[in-house]
Amino acid sequence: MIYRVYTSPWFQIVLISLICFCCPGMFNALTGLGGSGQVDQTVAANANVALLSAMAGTALFVVGPIFDRVGPRVCLLLGGWTYPLYSGSLLCFNVTGNGAFVIASGAILGIGASFLWVAQGAIMTTYVPESQKGRAIAVFWIIFNLGGGVGSLASFGLNYHSTAGTVSNGTYIALLIIMAIGWLLGVLICPPRSVRVANLQATPEPDHHWQKIVKLTLHTVTDWRVLSMLPLFFCANVFYSYQQNIVNGMTFNIRTRSLNGALYWIAQMFGGLLMGVLLDIPGLNRPWRARMNWLFLFVTGMAIWGGGYAFQRWYDRRAAQGKTQDIDFTQSHLSVGPIFLYIFYGMYDAFWQSFCYWLMGAQSNSPAVAAVLVGAYKTFQSVGGAMAWRLNALDKSPMLQFAVDWGLCMGALVLALPAVLAVTLTSNDSESLDEVHLKNRPVEPSAERRRP
Template identity: 75%
Template structure:
């Protein structure tokens, strides 16, 4: 008997060790900040590398019209699917499936550009852009829901900052790699090796989506996972309509629309038509590195200690307005200089070593990158301030990507049509500052907590339902 007991004790202790290890690993895996880091690295590999390509101007091609039309196809597809297609699907299948559905479209797009280098098959690039637009909807809706709900309310600004730093590190590293690969290039297009390297990294990012944790397993008190009985199309559609019809969200729509509207001008005019290929690669790296710094700055502002959340919202709005006026004001001086050079037939000729001509435009491009981080981080934070529910936030992010893509598609189409650069610049400046003004009511309405009246009523109803059951048990 004693020997038997000893065997049982030994067996029990041996079996408990793997369970303990498994429990520790699961706690790390389901930790909210581990998930934030994971989605950040996924976006480092997929949209981060895509940004490295698009930041080269014309995706590294001499024929910028093909890349611009691919952008229009991409953004149009995103605008058509992000809100009422991907948002409801996310509520049914969760973030992991959405990331696996969307991630493979990124290496496909890089492969189409590799093919274009050899065959000049522009139709394949445009078709791949449209497919990527649908895939990007799935990826970004899942990313936005994770980033804005997987951490406590007091840490949302930091979560956005961490994501923005890692994500844009992808664009920075990819652009630096392109700079090295094309340092001695005189062809005006990037090498096949650039597209192959980016394709491999994008494929790795897609596979990392397997490790994303579902909302129900994340250990955050304020996280409101959707009950299984509410995962039906009727309830999902009702949640979507209620979330979008809110006047505070409607005031944010112009902010969403303007979030990518300046990319076509900045990437194809400021960088693509001003600098040679190696300098465009270097500028792309600086642009995304500036995004990292910009994300850190705005994240610290949005989580400022000692200030209430409504006060932080107002401070961030003033910061965006002041830095926006300063940055676009500098852009006006550049645009006048650019028009003078264009009239003399000068384009794509400035190298980063041409100190007198390159310093000003390079720094302007850096400030444009930082301001993009300010803008998009503020949009995500406002969405996170509306709800702690991944289902609701997925709908808001879907709306964000829909209107953001619609604005971007419009701007890329205007660029592809060859409209004057000054016209594009004026449109971008006006839309940015105007949308900030329209968003003032939403900023002023930010509350101390993301818990809405509907959430509170739902909690009260659920607690009232539990009371009779408890009494019956007694």
């Protein structure tokens, strides 16, 4: 009985969600503070550039093939320890001012995060039946972002009476411990062959050769549907640097930034829940759900970013008067509008990433193909994020950063339309990427004997 529960797909979905609650969830709590809780945001921005550059260089052609050979458990254990390392580097920076260690830890975390996110994406998009993929994404997004919310609330409590511009050492220590617990939970993840779910296409042992894995990777990422999704992937993290370092980091004081971080990630929980409902809505087939959710993403994006334009003009006027990092949540006449904008930014991030994962899940039921798709997602997401964090580190004008983010996001949605319109009723038909996977399999001897 215990084994049946352990190998059930939903137990594994909840388990990977808890791991992400502890590791990237706590990391999000740090970055959501603006400058990772530091007065000098340049070190944190450059660390994020190093992190995302390393992730971009490893997620697709390094970690994806390794995942196909060693499975999700080993990948999680290889990557999870880098999260407490990064929190420890920020603790060290608080004490010694060693910025080089923070940046180096960010680069190491980029490699580790590639292992974690490729494993997470493959589990989330293939361990449940097609009709439940939206719900799986919603469950993951709620638990994962609860990590950012809880971490930010803890920081809010620890820094409530702080008049300094940086968070306390205790904040970094607490997050480090939680991250280490998440890393150790990785030993409980099941390999695909042990999970009890229909249509899960586990890669047979003869397929575990580098040549076939590379061929599968190239076939998958050069498919025209995937190519039209790449701009969506590129923009999935492109707005973090502006939202976290400008909207939150340069507008509010430290305790309000902590509170805003909690509200941002809690909003992501509600956003993930809403998208889970919309992506699995009964009464609509999968192609129509794809089109309806694309339209929802476009309309809400224009509305939220339009509100962001009004905020940015207001921010520029205040910054010209030397007013930055000064608003407290108790100053309701100043704080209510920007705080609600930040909440909606968080919710829209959940809309965006949930839709990306659902589109990937609509391409295949194979963990091997899913690992390639998630690797591509993390690669291009990281390239976009690194570009944006570099703009922030170079101290480009906030209005320029805002305009780049808004324009890229809306343009990416338009470019993704061919992939959205090509979504089929099921991933098991001849139009799905599962055909690519099956073509790369060797013919089994038993099948050979059955031929006339």
